[in-house]
Every structure is written in C-alpha cells, then in structure tokens.
Amino acid sequence: MSKKEAVLLQGDSAVVEGGMAAGAEFFAGYPITPASEIAEGFAKELPKVGGKFIQMEDELAGMACAIGGSLSGKKSITATSGPGFSLKQENLGLGIMIEAPVVVVDVQRVGPSTGLPTSPSQGDVMQAKWGTHGDHPIIALSPSSVKETFDLTVKAFNFAEKYRQPVILLLDEIVGHMREKVILPDADEIEVFDRKRPPEDADRESFNPYEWTDDLVPPMPDYGTGFRYHTTGLFHDKTGFPRGTTEDAKKLMDRMTAKIENNLDEIILYDEDIRDEDNIVILSYGSTARSAISAVNEAREKGLNAGWIKLKTIWPFAEEKVSELAEKADKIIVPELNQGQLIREVERAAKGKAEIVGINRYDGTLIKPEHVLAEIEGVK
Amino acid sequence: MAVDIYKYLREDKLPHIWCPGCGHGTILNSLVRAIDDTEMDPDKTVVVSGIGCSGRAPGYLKFDTLHTTHGRAIAFATGIKLANPELNVIVLTGDGDGSAIGGNHLIHGCRRNIDLTVILFNNQIYGMTGGQYSPMTPTGAVATTSPYGNIDQDFDLVDLTRSAGATFVARGATYNPRQMTKLYKEGLEHKGFSFIETLDQCPINYGRKNKIGGPTEMLDWQKEHTVPASKWDKMSEEEKEGTFPLGVIYRKDNPELEYTARYQQIIDSFAKEDE
Numbered sequence: 042m043s044k045k046e047a048v049l050l051q052g053d054s055a056v057v058e059g060g061m062a063a064g065a066e067f068f069a070g071y072p073i074t075p076a077s078e079i080a081e082g083f084a085k086e087l088p089k090v091g092g093k094f095i096q097m098e099d100e101l102a103g104m105a106c107a108i109g110g111s112l113s114g115k116k117s118i119t120a121t122s123g124p125g126f127s128l129k130q131e132n133l134g135l136g137i138m139i140e141a142p143v144v145v146v147d148v149q150r151v152g153p154s155t156g157l158p159t160s161p162s163q164g165d166v167m168q169a170k171w172g173t174h175g176d177h178p179i180i181a182l183s184p185s186s187v188k189e190t191f192d193l194t195v196k197a198f199n200f201a202e203k204y205r206q207p208v209i210l211l212l213d214e215i216v217g218h219m220r221e222k223v224i225l226p227d228a229d230e231i232e233v234f235d236r237k238r239p240p241e242d243a244d245r246e247s248f249n250p251y252e253w254t255d256d257l258v259p260p261m262p263d264y265g266t267g268f269r270y271h272t273t274g275l276f277h278d279k280t281g282f283p284r285g286t287t288e289d290a291k292k293l294m295d296r297m298t299a300k301i302e303n304n305l306d307e308i309i310l311y312d313e314d315i316r317d318e319d320n321i322v323i324l325s326y327g328s329t330a331r332s333a334i335s336a337v338n339e340a341r342e343k344g345l346n347a348g349w350i351k352l353k354t355i356w357p358f359a360e361e362k363v364s365e366l367a368e369k370a371d372k373i374i375v376p377e378l379n380q381g382q383l384i385r386e387v388e389r390a391a392k393g394k395a396e397i398v399g400i401n402r403y404d405g406t407l408i409k410p411e412h413v414l415a416e417i418e419g420v421k
Numbered sequence: 422m423a424v425d426i427y428k429y430l431r432e433d434k435l436p437h438i439w440c441p442g443c444g445h446g447t448i449l450n451s452l453v454r455a456i457d458d459t460e461m462d463p464d465k466t467v468v469v470s471g472i473g474c475s476g477r478a479p480g481y482l483k484f485d486t487l488h489t490t491h492g493r494a495i496a497f498a499t500g501i502k503l504a505n506p507e508l509n510v511i512v513l514t515g516d517g518d519g520s521a522i523g524g525n526h527l528i529h530g531c532r533r534n535i536d537l538t539v540i541l542f543n544n545q546i547y548g549m550t551g552g553q554y555s556p557m558t559p560t561g562a563v564a565t566t567s568p569y570g571n572i573d574q575d576f577d578l579v580d581l582t583r584s585a586g587a588t589f590v591a592r593g594a595t596y597n598p599r600q601m602t603k604l605y606k607e608g609l610e611h612k613g614f615s616f617i618e619t620l621d622q623c624p625i626n627y628g629r630k631n632k633i634g635g636p637t638e639m640l641d642w643q644k645e646h647t648v649p650a651s652k653w654d655k656m657s658e659e660e661k662e663g664t665f666p667l668g669v670i671y672r673k674d675n676p677e678l679e680y681t682a683r684y685q686q687i688i689d690s691f692a693k694e695d696e
Contacts, residue, residue: 066504067500067504069500088691093684095499097529098496098529099525101493102493102499102526102529105497105499105500106503109496109498109499109500109501109502109503110500110501110503110504111504112487112500113500113502113504113505114505115504115505117500117504134490135490263505264501264505264508265485265507265508266464267464268485269463269464269483270486271486271487271488272486272488273480273487274488274490282434282480
C-alpha cells in the first residue's frame with residue numbers, strides 16, 4: 042500500500058516540491074508577485090538538505106547568481122514574473138550561450154510594465170522565445186494544473202541538465218496561485234537526470250569544454266575540479282575561447298540549435314483527446330486549457346464533434362503535430378490570455394489547411410468555458 | 422625571488438589585446454605574483470569578469486575562468502562562491518563595469534561580506550568603447566561624451582565599499598607594482614569581501630586627450646597624486662584635496678561574519694536536529 046496522502050497545494054508551492062524532488066540545490070532570485078511564494082518555499086527547504094538560497098539585489102543578479110551556482114555544479118533555479126523576466130533576459134542569453142543548465146520560472150501577470158500584478162496573463166509566450174537578443178534555442182514548458190506544475194518542474198530540471206540549456210517554466214497567475222488537492226509521487230517514481238560530467242580521470246590538458254560530441258551536448262565539469270577551462274558570452278570554438286570568426290559562430294549556433302531540434306520527440310509534450318469524427322480542435326496551454334477541455338466536454342454532450350490538444354511544451358513549438366491536426370480538422374480554435382501570440386505559430390504550422398480562430402482576453406480576466414463553447418457552436 | 426608567472430598564464434593566448442602603455446598587464450602580473458605567494462590551490466580558483474578591457478583578463482589566466490555580461494561579474498561570482506565555498510573566487514572589473522552598470526552588485530556584494538576578492542581596474546574611462554566618461558572620470562576631464570569637460574562628480578570607491586560593508590578595502594596604483602602584489606595577496610587571504618581599487622592608466626583614451634601625456638607621464642601623475650594611507654590619515658583636509666591614499670584603507674578580520682560561513686550555520690543547525 043502506498044503511504045501517499047493527498048495534499049492541498051498551491052501552484053507556486055508545487056514548483057518548490059517539484060524542484061526539491063528533481064534535486065534542486067541552489068536558488069537565487071528577487072521577490073515579485075505572483076512568484077514570491079516560490080522563493081519563500083526554497084528559502085525554507087533548501088538549507089534542510091544542504092542546498093543554498095539567496096535573495097539577490099535585483100532580478101538581473103538573481104539570474105546571474107543562479108547561473109553561477111550551476112557552474113559550481115549545483116542544480117539551479119530562479120523564479121520571477123513578467124517585469125522581472127524582462128530584466129533577466131540579458132543574463133538568460135549568457136546562460137544559453139555558455140550552455141548552463143538552469144530553470145527559470147515566470148509566473149505570468151498582465152503587462153506591459155507593472156500592468157496588473159495579481160491578474161493572470163499568457164503575455165510572455167513570445168518573450169520566452171525571443172526575449173533575449175539574437176537567435177537561440179529555448180525550451181519552455183507551461184503547466185495547467187498544480188499536479189502538472191510539479192511534473193513539469195521535474196521535467197524542466199531534467200531537460201536543463203540533459204541538454205545544458207536554460208529551461209523556462211511558464212506558469213500563469215491562475216496556476217501559480219490556485220490550490221488543488223494532489224497526490225505527489227514517491228521519490229522512486231520520479232525520473233531524475235543529472236548533467237553529464239567528464240570522467241574523473243579525464244586528461245585535463247587536452248580537455249575541450251565545448252567539444253562537438255555525438256549527442257551535441259558537451260560534458261560539463263564543475264568549477265574547482267581541475268579542468269581550469271574558459272567560458273565566455275562571445276562566440277567561441279570547442280576550446281571555449283573566442284576566435285571572432287564567422288565559421289565558428291555558425292558552427293556553435295548550429296550545434297546549439299541541433300541539440301534541441303534533434304530531440305523534439307522527447308521535448309515536445311502534449312495531451313490530447315481528439316476522436317476521428319472531431320472536425321473542431323481546441324489548442325490551448327496553461328490555465329486556459331482547463332476552460333478548453335471543459336468546453337469540449339460540454340460540446341460533446343451536445344453532440345458536437347470537438348476535440349482538444351493541450352500543449353505542455355510551448356517551445357520548441359509542436360509544428361509537426363499541429364500540421365497534422367490542420368490536415369484533419371476544419372477549424373482550430375486557440376484561446377489565449379493575450380492578444381494572440383501562439384496562434385501565429387499555429388497559423389504558420391497549419392499553412393492554410395484549416396481555419397484558425399483565436400479567443401483572446403488580455404484584461405486580467407480568465408477565458409471561461411462558455412466563451413470557448415460559443416466559438417465551437419459558431420455563436421458569435 | 423624569481424616567480425614563474427607563466428605557470429598561471431595561458432601562454433598560447435598571449436600577446437594580450439591591451440594597447441601599448443596600458444596598465445592592465447601590470448595588474449595581471451601583480452595578481453599572479455600575489456596568487457603565487459598564497460597557499461591557494463589553482464584548481465580551486467575561479468576568476469570572473471564582466472565586459473570591457475578588464476573583462477578580457479581572465480582569458481589569459483589558467484584557472485576556471487568566466488567572462489560574463491557587462492557589470493554582472495559579482496552577481497555570477499556570488500553564485501559560484503555560495504554554491505561551493507571552498508573555491509577562491511576573484512572578480513576582475515573596470516571602473517565602468519564595476520561602478521556604473523555594476524554598481525549595485527558591488528554595493529550588495531560588500532553588504533553581504535561574501536568572500537570574494539574584487540580588483541577594480543580604474544583607468545578613469547571606458548577604454549574598449551573608445552573613451553567615453555565613466556563614474557571615475559574626474560570632473561572637468563575630456564572624454565568623447567564630455568567634449569566640453571565632464572560635469573559629473575566622480576566616486577570615491579574606497580569610501581563607498583567601506584561604507585557598504587566590505588571588510589578589506591585597499592587602493593593600489595600601477596606605478597607601484599610591488600605594493601599592488603602585497604595588497605592583492607592580503608585581499609586574497611582575507612576571509613570576507615575584499616575590494617582593491619587599482620589606479621591604472623589608459624594613455625590612448627584618457628592620457629592623450631587630457632594632455633597628461635603618455636604612459637610614463639601618467640605613472641608620474643599617480644606618484645604625485647598619491648600618499649601612503651598611514652600618512653594620509655594625518656593630513657589636513659586642504660592637504661588631502663586632489664590626493665589619494667594608497668595601501669590598506671580598512672580591514673576587519675572576523676571570518677564568522679562572512680556570508681557563506683553564516684549560511685553554513687543555518688545548514689548545520691538542521692544537521693544537528695537530525696542527530
């Protein structure tokens with residue numbers, strides 16, 4: 042018999058629970074609504090297991106410090122909301138460039154600027170992809186429930202460690218502040234991935250920190266283990282040093298892109314319930330998926346042919362999957378708490394093969410199931 | 422005594438990128454001599470920098486080295502040190518990098534008294550971008566962005582860091598490398614936040630434009646405008662005007678007040694509960 046008990050848990054707290062289950066050892070951040078509960082949770086839990094928490098002087102420092110912790114070999118995380126996420130972008134770019142595993146939580150609130158601090162939004166979808174300057178790969182996951190927040194936090198750490206890549210966990214204020222009854226898995230049920238390090242007896246002199254390995258993810262030594270290697274935000278070759286050549290720049294960019302693109306089957310996560318007869322599909326993510334699924338259930342009771350797909354991985358975008366859906370469905374409805382961000386990706390993937398319709402709210406109010414149902418029924 | 426400085430340098434990365442007459446190489450030289458004079462394990466030593474001419478220094482040093490974003494070196498270094506307190510963490514920064522864009526991180530690094538050694542290369546100008554004024558450019562000086570003379574007031578970083586809580590504060594100058602080596606050594610061995618401002622010369626973007634002259638004249642200027650800290654303390658306010666004290670300005674030795682040591686006490690309190 043499992044000794045597991047149901048617990049009443051908030052979404053932000055599920056990030057802490059999931060992080061601790063995934064082996065988080067280091068948190069650096071700055072207080073911000075509606076994400077402060079994440080910092081508070083790690084401040085309480087980390088020292089109990091020998092981990093470290095630090096509240097930094099600003100958001101930029103929080104991002105920088107978390108990357109520093111990662112370079113010292115610790116599983117690291119920071120958390121913020123939209124305004125802070127904007128501030129973190131510069132150092133997030135460095136994290137991508139130097140391939141530092143780190144989890145960045147953004148509990149989205151309504152923007153721009155100070156916006157509506159305690160109201161939900163999905164306005165940072167594009168910021169998660171393009172917020173830092175320059176082309177770059179990114180992984181962004183978006184949970185729709187407290188349990189999913191726990192699961193995707195574990196995934197976020199695993200992806201970060203496996204691919205040496207900053208991973209964004211995009212909650213929205215609804216999911217972050219919602220409390221649900223959940224049963225958390227036991228430790229032995231959770232798959233945890235630790236970064237690949239060079240073998241202990243590896244030759245230090247000939248070691249190249251950015252070697253082009255078969256899996257395109259170079260092993261990463263902890264600072265202080267004798268490798269004495271160089272890391273920079275400049276484009277660099279396999280030695281870690283900048284040479285300032287365009288050839289090196291392209292090579293590095295291609296490898297960083299390919300290490301994600303070659304593993305889309307593992308990284309792109311979604312749930313779906315689409316029957317053969319369903320000619321209308323609701324594509325959603327985050328808290329909006331709850332209304333979408335509820336609306337589909339109601340529509341089916343009315344005999345309508347509607348199905349749903351809930352993206353848990355937003356970036357990289359499930360292009361192939363959406364392309365297939367567009368072949369099959371007549372209409373794809375995309376509810377979002379923004380003016381229409383991910384819908385552009387849906388349109389791009391659908392290539393005109395299905396009608397794409399958005400339902401958008403950007404006033405701090407959630408999208409209710411009846412809004413989605415009305416669209417399914419074609420009632421304007 | 423001869424010191425083999427090359428064992429700490431990545432010789433294949435030399436010659437360095439700095440201009441002829443620049444003082445950055447002198448700082449690098451004094452730093453490796455200071456490291457050699459300590460018991461520091463090179464395998465457990467990390468050097469972190471930001472952006473600018475000083476930002477390139479770690480690339481020449483054979484340790485774990487990290488070249489970060491503009492002004493943020495202390496924030497990255499804080500993470501490296503807190504995550505693994507057994508590492509010796511050195512931050513190399515410039516006057517623009519460390520006191521303008523990175524000024525907030527400098528203040529809060531001092532306030533935490535985390536065990537970092539910060540060496541600030543103060544050449545009083547943004548060198549790499551071609552000579553714009555920095556917070557350390559003297560009032561009245563000419564820079565590309567102060568063509569009619571700088572109207573800003575410059576910082577006294579020694580006063581600033583001491584007030585903010587640094588427990589080892591010193592000032593050196595590139596005209597006196599032996600003293601620099603001594604100050605760096607003391608800073609490296611100090612348990613707590615160590616800040617060593619180093620007066621440095623940028624003949625290309627500062628000396629030439631302000632008619633001070635070339636590197637030799639700039640070093641002469643340093644000599645003429647600095648006095649030993651012990652003497653400076655006894656000088657009248659009028660005598661102090663336009664001069665800088667050199668040497669150890671302030672130190673407070675209490676390893677228990679160091680940030681990572683304090684955090685370890687919290688961790689240890691849980692370990693005790695388990696016993």
